[in-house]
Amino acid sequence: MTLWDSVLTALRALTVNRLRSALTLLGIIIGVGAVIALMSIGRGARQTVTEQIQGIGSNLLFVTPGQATVGRVAGAASLASLTTEDAANLANLPSVSAAVPRVSFFGQVVNGPLNARAQIVGTLPQYLEVRNFQVAQGSFIEEEHTITGALVAVLGANIAAQLFPNDDPIGKTVSINRRPFRVIGVLAPRGGTGFNIEDDTVVVPLTTAVRRLQVRRSTSGGIAVDLIYVQARSSAVMEQARQEVTEALLERFQGNTDAFTIVSQQEVLQALTQVTNSFTLFLGAIAGISLLVGGIGIMNIMLVSVTERTREIGLRKAVGARRRDILLQFLLESSALGLVGGLVGTAVGYGLARVVERFSIGGQNLRAYVAPDVVLLAVGVSLAVGLFFGLYPARRAAGLDPIQALRYE
Amino acid sequence: MEAVVQLFGIERVYRMGSVAVHALRGVDLAIYPGEMVAIMGPSGSGKSTLMHIMGLLDRPTAGRYLLEGQEVHRLGDSALARLRNRKIGFVFQAYNLLPRATALENVELPLMYAGVVRGRRQRAMDALERVGLGHRLRHRSNQLSGGEQQRVAIARALVNNPSLILADEPTGNLDTKTSQEIMALFRQLQREGMTVVLVTHEPDIARWAERVVVMRDGRIIEERRDGHDPVG
Ligand SMILES: Nc1ncnc2c1ncn2[C@@H]1O[C@H](COP(=O)(O)OP(=O)(O)OP(=O)(O)O)[C@@H](O)[C@H]1O
Ligand SMILES: [Mg+2]
Numbered sequence: 001m002t003l004w005d006s007v008l009t010a011l012r013a014l015t016v017n018r019l020r021s022a023l024t025l026l027g028i029i030i031g032v033g034a035v036i037a038l039m040s041i042g043r044g045a046r047q048t049v050t051e052q053i054q055g056i057g058s059n060l061l062f063v064t065p066g067q068a069t070v071g072r073v074a075g076a077a078s079l080a081s082l083t084t085e086d087a088a089n090l091a092n093l094p095s096v097s098a099a100v101p102r103v104s105f106f107g108q109v110v111n112g113p114l115n116a117r118a119q120i121v122g123t124l125p126q127y128l129e130v131r132n133f134q135v136a137q138g139s140f141i142e143e144e145h146t147i148t149g150a151l152v153a154v155l156g157a158n159i160a161a162q163l164f165p166n167d168d169p170i171g172k173t174v175s176i177n178r179r180p181f182r183v184i185g186v187l188a189p190r191g192g193t194g195f196n197i198e199d200d201t202v203v204v205p206l207t208t209a210v211r212r213l214q215v216r217r218s219t220s221g222g223i224a225v226d227l228i229y230v231q232a233r234s235s236a237v238m239e240q241a242r243q244e245v246t247e248a249l250l251e252r253f254q255g256n257t258d259a260f261t262i263v264s265q266q267e268v269l270q271a272l273t274q275v276t277n278s279f280t281l282f283l284g285a286i287a288g289i290s291l292l293v294g295g296i297g298i299m300n301i302m303l304v305s306v307t308e309r310t311r312e313i314g315l316r317k318a319v320g321a322r323r324r325d326i327l328l329q330f331l332l333e334s335s336a337l338g339l340v341g342g343l344v345g346t347a348v349g350y351g352l353a354r355v356v357e358r359f360s361i362g363g364q365n366l367r368a369y370v371a372p373d374v375v376l377l378a379v380g381v382s383l384a385v386g387l388f389f390g391l392y393p394a395r396r397a398a399g400l401d402p403i404q405a406l407r408y409e
Numbered sequence: 410m411e412a413v414v415q416l417f418g419i420e421r422v423y424r425m426g427s428v429a430v431h432a433l434r435g436v437d438l439a440i441y442p443g444e445m446v447a448i449m450g451p452s453g454s455g456k457s458t459l460m461h462i463m464g465l466l467d468r469p470t471a472g473r474y475l476l477e478g479q480e481v482h483r484l485g486d487s488a489l490a491r492l493r494n495r496k497i498g499f500v501f502q503a504y505n506l507l508p509r510a511t512a513l514e515n516v517e518l519p520l521m522y523a524g525v526v527r528g529r530r531q532r533a534m535d536a537l538e539r540v541g542l543g544h545r546l547r548h549r550s551n552q553l554s555g556g557e558q559q560r561v562a563i564a565r566a567l568v569n570n571p572s573l574i575l576a577d578e579p580t581g582n583l584d585t586k587t588s589q590e591i592m593a594l595f596r597q598l599q600r601e602g603m604t605v606v607l608v609t610h611e612p613d614i615a616r617w618a619e620r621v622v623v624m625r626d627g628r629i630i631e632e633r634r635d636g637h638d639p640v641g
Contacts, residue, residue, distance in 0.1 A: 319499070322491070402466045406501065
């Protein structure tokens, strides 16, 4: 029997009992649809995270004081160990193009009756470029502002929208922690996929932040900061830049490796990607259970079909069907159920993913990315499910004794 | 002339727990090309068992079977399937057609398992023409009368040009008139050179064969060559 004849025979058998085949398909369709929709949500999350991390800037190292893993008691002095002076020194390293220090804390920003809670960032003018922000209106902090400790502020997009819903904020005065600041600029939003929190910031000169809003001390000259953004000259020299920064800081802290932590943008990305990957896998596994149930449905229907067609199987054997012809026919039937279910399920999953994108959680739009490899995986698995769950019924059919099968009532 | 079927001391024992049922107790039989042989005998005498063994659906417990001179008892399952496909045509009492398939599709089935693709449809049409059903090609089997269904089954049996047609009570479900028509058809096929073995309980049917074999308790107890032809 040619393969083509086997395929046609299998398809005919499936179309004979349309409703039954359709119901069996439904099980697989739901399973595959769920796998695709849920895994796409996971993938969407990964994409969002990736874009967010990449949106922070390019080729960045995050240098923070103290050890990231705070297991033992760290002295207050060691936590406040990085200073503006350190930042200035790091900026001079050969592989480093910029090093921008930053302090940050939460504060209340008020415009008349309107107020908003914002992350106040005290930093230097280079922050704009290193952090990849754009100014939408007005201008950013300048050198003289930091020298004089001017009471000027640049509002994040959300804060500007909240405090100045109807008018132009430039030149207006807002109060931050009860001190008046003149608004000199508004940052462009990070966009729908960015960290929302990045649009909820207010940027002020570093010196202003430290002197007027928060009192800070330093261990050895300069202002203590809680983060230094170090930008490497290119992605190729990232490792080298890290090496140089590490050496410089080790020298500065007399070999105390606990005094600082360096994390690269890449490492943050990897860590978060790992999290979203596990999340995706978890969602996929949950949806996979329904695919399994669909597979059991296939097995059930194939067993019924074998019983119903016992006489037909006997007849086919009598006219010359070999065991493997019968086996193949039933396997083709079950895998066709798996495959068709997989394809239709993909369409359903795609539709579900589009629907999911209309929802948002905490102001963040949900994103579902229907990745080709997920589709391939889902269709492949459903085909495999059809094959696997069809195997036992098919073997039963192939093993039937022709005489008894012919006599079967 | 070489026999189509040669059976030597064929035995078939069914073991049911501790009980052994001797369905065949040593059958010797030779069937020659172009013969039409009727097997008769009381119920349970082993006629169907013998047909199944001749048709390679079953294996004897003991004895030798040569099909066209070829020793078959050592052949594997797929070799037997191939022989069934090429050399044997079955006709059953219950027709055993695929109910939702058309007459043509039913007749094409053995050709399909023979791997024939080109000319398949034409050969099936020719076979249906031969059994007088040229006008019922596209009828589904459940739209055909019993006699017509049995003709489709006969067309299916002969479409692959087998060496032997085995018919187990082919008229068992048919009325007298239709039975006679079916027997006339077998007779015509025999005239065209086909070898036919059929099982029947009815003397009226057996009369169409020139050779009658009578069985009892798994043995051949009588052979007649005097069966006369009511047509000529
Ligand atoms: N699968 C089986 N298991 C056990 N015994 C069997 C089996 N098949 C047949 N037999 C026994 O073998 C004997 C011969 O059966 P067989 O079907 O060949 O008879 P038969 O001559 O065709 O009868 P009938 O005219 O009623 O069709 C019977 O006694 C039957 O009970
Ligand atoms: Mg019988």
